[in-house]
Amino acid sequence: MKKLLYFTFFAALLACGNQEQKTVEPTVEIQDFEKFAAEFIDDMWAMNPISASYQGVHDYDDKMPIPNEARKQFKMKFAKDWLAKLNAFDYEKLSEADKIDFHLIEDDLKNTSFYTNDFKMGEWNPASYNIGGAFFQVINYQKHSLDKRLEDINAKLDYVDAYYAQAKENIKTPTEVHTNLAIQQLEGSKSIFRKTLLDSLNASAKDEEFKKAFESKIEKTIATIDDYKSFLQTEYLDKKNDSTTFRSFRIGKELYGKKFAAEIQSAYSAYEIFEAAVVEKSDLHDKMFGLSDMLWEKYFGEQEKPDRRFDQIQMVIDEVAKTHVHRDSFVTSIRQQIPELVAFVNENDLITLDPKKPLVVRETPEYMRGFAGASISAPGPYDADAETYYNVTPLDHYTDEEAESYLREYNNFTLQILNIHEAIPGHYTQLVYSNQSPSLIKSLLGNGAMIEGWAVYTERMMLEAGYGGDNLEMGLMYYKWNLRTVCNTILDYGIQVMDYTEKDAMQLLMDEAFQEKSEAEGKWRRARLSQVQLCSYFTGYYEIMQLRTELEEKMGESFDLKTFHEEFLSYGSAPVKYIRKLMLKKLSSDSKAAA
Numbered sequence: 001m002k003k004l005l006y007f008t009f010f011a012a013l014l015a016c017g018n019q020e021q022k023t024v025e026p027t028v029e030i031q032d033f034e035k036f037a038a039e040f041i042d043d044m045w046a047m048n049p050i051s052a053s054y055q056g057v058h059d060y061d062d063k064m065p066i067p068n069e070a071r072k073q074f075k076m077k078f079a080k081d082w083l084a085k086l087n088a089f090d091y092e093k094l095s096e097a098d099k100i101d102f103h104l105i106e107d108d109l110k111n112t113s114f115y116t117n118d119f120k121m122g123e124w125n126p127a128s129y130n131i132g133g134a135f136f137q138v139i140n141y142q143k144h145s146l147d148k149r150l151e152d153i154n155a156k157l158d159y160v161d162a163y164y165a166q167a168k169e170n171i172k173t174p175t176e177v178h179t180n181l182a183i184q185q186l187e188g189s190k191s192i193f194r195k196t197l198l199d200s201l202n203a204s205a206k207d208e209e210f211k212k213a214f215e216s217k218i219e220k221t222i223a224t225i226d227d228y229k230s231f232l233q234t235e236y237l238d239k240k241n242d243s244t245t246f247r248s249f250r251i252g253k254e255l256y257g258k259k260f261a262a263e264i265q266s267a268y269s270a271y272e273i274f275e276a277a278v279v280e281k282s283d284l285h286d287k288m289f290g291l292s293d294m295l296w297e298k299y300f301g302e303q304e305k306p307d308r309r310f311d312q313i314q315m316v317i318d319e320v321a322k323t324h325v326h327r328d329s330f331v332t333s334i335r336q337q338i339p340e341l342v343a344f345v346n347e348n349d350l351i352t353l354d355p356k357k358p359l360v361v362r363e364t365p366e367y368m369r370g371f372a373g374a375s376i377s378a379p380g381p382y383d384a385d386a387e388t389y390y391n392v393t394p395l396d397h398y399t400d401e402e403a404e405s406y407l408r409e410y411n412n413f414t415l416q417i418l419n420i421h422e423a424i425p426g427h428y429t430q431l432v433y434s435n436q437s438p439s440l441i442k443s444l445l446g447n448g449a450m451i452e453g454w455a456v457y458t459e460r461m462m463l464e465a466g467y468g469g470d471n472l473e474m475g476l477m478y479y480k481w482n483l484r485t486v487c488n489t490i491l492d493y494g495i496q497v498m499d500y501t502e503k504d505a506m507q508l509l510m511d512e513a514f515q516e517k518s519e520a521e522g523k524w525r526r527a528r529l530s531q532v533q534l535c536s537y538f539t540g541y542y543e544i545m546q547l548r549t550e551l552e553e554k555m556g557e558s559f560d561l562k563t564f565h566e567e568f569l570s571y572g573s574a575p576v577k578y579i580r581k582l583m584l585k586k587l588s589s590d591s592k593a594a595a
């Protein structure tokens, strides 16, 4: 551990009583950056009990902050105070790894002002007031005794009334899509209270008095949630024909640019990434056209090819997409494929997988449904021994037609790429490495673009390593899948900044990205619900590919793919631009040592 000069915070606190501002001098007290980071994290959890329990810190499970003005001020003060403490470090004297942490903390604290004063999601997104997951995190924490968990929940339930009273006060001209999402998710949340929590209560040895009081709080909570739902219905949805009821879901160029910088933490601007995606799209079209030519005869024999390139590609895709699993075996077939991916990664020496961390494939819990069809939920760094779930949403709620459309999108080839992305060696593998990273800051303030970029990168890397053999269908479906990532970026920027209509979006997704209707409709919905996040896939992938190429060129013969992967992941979920800086620095010091 490095010892660093530290401007004492406590001295500054004591000086607070005096009105005059003294010049800050470095003191003789020596502390290290890790200690500062640990204190910062502790303070962050104390302020954010709900995030804390999601991340596996369960010291504040009995608390639930009310999202009022006082809390806003408190958050701003928190950011200001900790930025001052951070800036007391001499950046140049930090180790390279600590420099990344420095940036992550700095970016995070600076974003507080953006989210609190500019973005203000609490005003326009009624779905941000969904507390079901927060309670689920508490009851699901097996390291606390059932009695302890129930006591925490019993105390936490006392905040629900004030919480929703404040939520109703905060909402000002919401968007219609977020209002609808809120209604849907809140309905799903109720089962956590009505079922999960009451089942746990009944299984406990708590006395009758406790049980009675608890049950009546649960009833009250459900009534409060229903009241909030009907508030959204009567105040907003019932008045949807009035043009002043809802605001546009488009956040516009300025907010978008700021949110992109805050969230993606790329070396590029939002517009530069948009432009790169447009170039990539046309390159992928060329490749797909070539493959559809080679596959034409197999599926269409002597039949004449259509005039339009897009039509030819679409026709071949439509044939290939017919190879898919039955709707009832969707979850099962995903479960069966995981060990095959593990075997391929091991046989080809692509990256070390930890055999002690099992991946559990399960049906997505009700309260989490509503977004993607498959996702990973992994234990945080505080709970590294807990199970990692691969959530797959079964197709039971689909009509036959919807299921068929969905299954053609997730046909036998695409389903394998999905599993690479979500599980092995994509998200699941990355998260295992991330939790081994020595920096808690990097695990907690992780960069979404690096995380998604890695998953997208592994799809390509697996195919380059020979996954799928020389199967042309696999190649075609991979390009189509990759095109989706590219078009996500174009779509997101287009919708939020360039006023793309639903028709523009459908044209891009169905005609130029060859998506099935259900997928395209889902994406149109998602792209109105979130902003910037859809760019993370392509941006991270783009920057990882650039980094790999750069290192291959610099290292020549000595470049080793497995080493590259393991070193890249060893820095934790940090923005690619910061990882690049460290890897290049390490390379230059390694070659100096060799010389």
Ligand code: ZN
Pocket: 322, 324, 404, 407
């Ligand atoms: Zn079919």
Ligand code: ZN
Pocket: 421, 422, 427, 452, 455
């Ligand atoms: Zn992903």
